Amino acid sequence: xxxxxxxxxxxxxxxxxxxxxxxxxxxxxxxxxxxxxxxxxxxxxxxxxxxxxxxxxxxxxxxxxxxxxxxxxxxxxxxxxxxxxxxxxxxxxxxxxxxxxxxxxxxxxxxxxxxxxxxxxxxxxxxxxxxxxxxxxxxxxxxxxxxxxxxxxxxxxxxxxxxxxxxxxxxxxxxxxxxxxxxxxxxxxxxxxxxxxxxxxxxxxxxxxxxxxxxxxxxxxxxxxxxxxxxxxxxxxxxxxxxxxxxxxxxxxxxxxxxxxxxxxxxxxxxxxxxxxxxxxxxxxxxxxxxxxxxxxxxxxxxxxxxxxxxxxxxxxxxxxxxxxxxxxxxxxxxxxxxxxxxxxxxxxxxxxxxxxxxxxxx
Numbered sequence: 265x266x267x268x269x270x271x272x273x274x275x276x277x278x279x280x281x282x283x284x285x286x287x288x289x290x291x292x293x294x295x296x297x298x299x300x301x302x303x304x305x306x307x308x309x310x311x312x313x314x315x316x317x318x319x320x321x322x323x324x325x326x327x328x329x330x331x332x333x334x335x336x337x338x339x340x341x342x343x344x345x346x347x348x349x350x351x352x353x354x355x356x357x358x359x360x361x362x363x364x365x366x367x368x369x370x371x372x373x374x375x376x377x378x379x380x381x382x383x384x385x386x387x388x389x390x391x392x393x394x395x396x397x398x399x400x401x402x403x404x405x406x407x408x409x410x411x412x413x414x415x416x417x418x419x420x421x422x423x424x425x426x427x428x429x430x431x432x433x434x435x436x437x438x439x440x441x442x443x444x445x446x447x448x449x450x451x452x453x454x455x456x457x458x459x460x461x462x463x464x465x466x467x468x469x470x471x472x473x474x475x476x477x478x479x480x481x482x483x484x485x486x487x488x489x490x491x492x493x494x495x496x497x498x499x500x501x502x503x504x505x506x507x508x509x510x511x512x513x514x515x516x517x518x519x520x521x522x523x524x525x526x527x528x529x530x531x532x533x534x535x536x537x538x539x540x541x542x543x544x545x546x547x548x549x550x551x552x553x554x555x556x557x558x559x560x561x562x563x564x565x566x567x568x569x570x571x572x573x574x575x576x577x578x579x580x581x582x583x584x585x586x587x588x589x590x591x592x593x594x595x596x597x598x599x600x601x602x603x604x605x606x607x608x609x610x611x612x613x614x615x616x617x618x619x620x621x622x623x624x625x626x627x
Contacts, residue, residue, distance in 0.1 A: 272320070273548040274496060274535040275313055278503055280551020280558075282306035285507050286399070287562040287593070293570050294589025296582050301510055304449040307402050308467050308524045309503065310559075312532050314406055315471020323417065323475070332414035339410050341615045343403055344384065346560050346608055351381045354396030354564035357571050366571055370395055388454040398563050401452040405460050409468040425473045428465060433525050435462035440517040448520040463524070470529045478536050495538035502531045550601065557600035557608065566592065 288295070289303040322335060358377075361368040370377055372389045377396065380386065386393035386404055394400035413420070436448060439459045451460020477483045506527055511519040540548060569592055573580055580588075 272316070272536055273540045273545045274499060274538045275316065275532065276552025276555070277548035278309065278499070278532070278535060279313055279555035280548075280553075281500075281503065282309050282507070283555040283558040283562075287558060287566075287596075290399070290563050291566045291570075291589060291592070294566075294585050294592065296586070300508055302447075302519070302523075303507055304447075305520065305523055305528075306507055307451070308448070308463055309507075309528050309532075310402065311406065311409070311464050311467025312471045312474070312528050315409075315468040315473075316475050316532060316536065317471075318410060318413070318468075319472040319475040322414075323472075326414055326417050332411070335414045336407075336411055337619055338616075339407060340384075341612050341619070343407070343556075345611050345615075346557050346603070347384065347397070347400055347403055348382075349603075350397040350400070350560045350564050351394075353561065353568060356564075356568055358396070360571065365575065386454075386457070388457075391453055393452055393454065393457070396564070397560065398452060399559055401460060402464075403560070405451060405464040406468065408461075409464045413468070413472065420472075422473065422476060425469055425476075428469045429473070429525075432462045432466035432469070433521075435459075436466060436521055436524065440521060444517040445513070447516050448524060466525060467528075470525075471532070474529060474533050474536065478533065495534055496540060496544070499531050499535040499538065502527065506531075553604045554597055554600040557603045558596065561600065561603075562596060565596065 283306075285300060285303045286306050289299055289306075292299045318339075322330065322338075326332070326335060355378075357366055358368070358370060358374065360366040361370075362374075371391060372387055372395070376389070377387060381394065381396050384400070384404060384407065386401065387395060392398050392401075393404070435458070439446075439450065439462065440448065448459065448463060450456030451463055506523050509519070569588065573585070573588055577584060
């Protein structure tokens with residue numbers, strides 16, 4: 265396999281778009297309850313993207329002798345600082361509840377919640393695995409997939425990858441058969457942890473397999489003659505169409521399964537072969553930079569603002585909430601850019617130097 269590393273500009277753009285859609289999903293209280301029904305599938309898109317990017321950045325290094333423990337440290341340095349910031353912000357409403365300013369939202373003792381959050385571990389005694397920062401459930405499953413990937417890489421040939429995908433797809437199909445009305449919306453609660461495992465198992469390792477094919481002779485042949493503008497238009501239209509669609513309830517299980525197992529991997533593979541430049545590359549880079557801070561901070565910050573509005577304006581009209589939501593989104597996006605460039609990236613570099621890790625471009 266060609267060990268060359270690529271910088272996939274369009275994948276950065278897709279990450280940013282998916283993070284924006286997730287933000288709108290989780291802040292429905294600003295938009296009068298309006299939501300995007302299938303937007304939870306953005307997490308499956310994230311998992312495939314993660315598989316591609318992690319394999320692109322680390323597979324050759326792992327094969328060359330990078331220890332799985334050192335790889336785990338690299339991934340933890342990448343994910344943990346902003347996750348911790350989000351969890352600390354999510355602690356503010358808990359403190360407000362202790363002071364009698366707001367109702368408590370915790371079903372577990374606070375010391376246990378704090379310990380689990382500090383260790384990036386799910387709290388199976390609470391309705392949400394990560395009550396301080398709900399979206400962190402996907403980070404936990406992604407770390408599990410990363411560790412499994414690094415530990416088994418020497419045995420992870422394409423046939424075994426295909427078997428993993430088949431087993432995960434079967435798990436997804438069984439989950440849909442058991443609860444068709446839920447779709448593939450699961451993984452964030454103790455009752456749906458197995459579904460979360462199947463979602464990351466399919467998405468992440470599909471991304472690994474996509475990168476291997478992309479680097480193969482067959483992949484290089486397929487990429488010849490691809491028109492960047494046409495490729496980009498097809499990818500963006502397809503991803504937005506899948507995430508914004510409102511399929512009939514009867515078709516939702518089939519829709520979810522086909523989107524996750526076929527459509528997302530196909531669109532991401534197409535995006536991998538699309539080289540963008542100029543302003544399009546800059547836009548993708550900006551979207552990629554804000555994607556992770558946006559994903560990990562929007563829920564605790566949104567809850568904080570919504571709780572403050574509830575104290576100041578108990579009967580806030582929908583127009584006031586809409587204005588608050590627009591202000592929230594308008595301030596959050598540049599804040600995420602600044603956090604990534606001025607805080608998170610320098611902090612990661614410092615942590616890597618402290619750990620004696622040679623730095624390479626990573627997810």
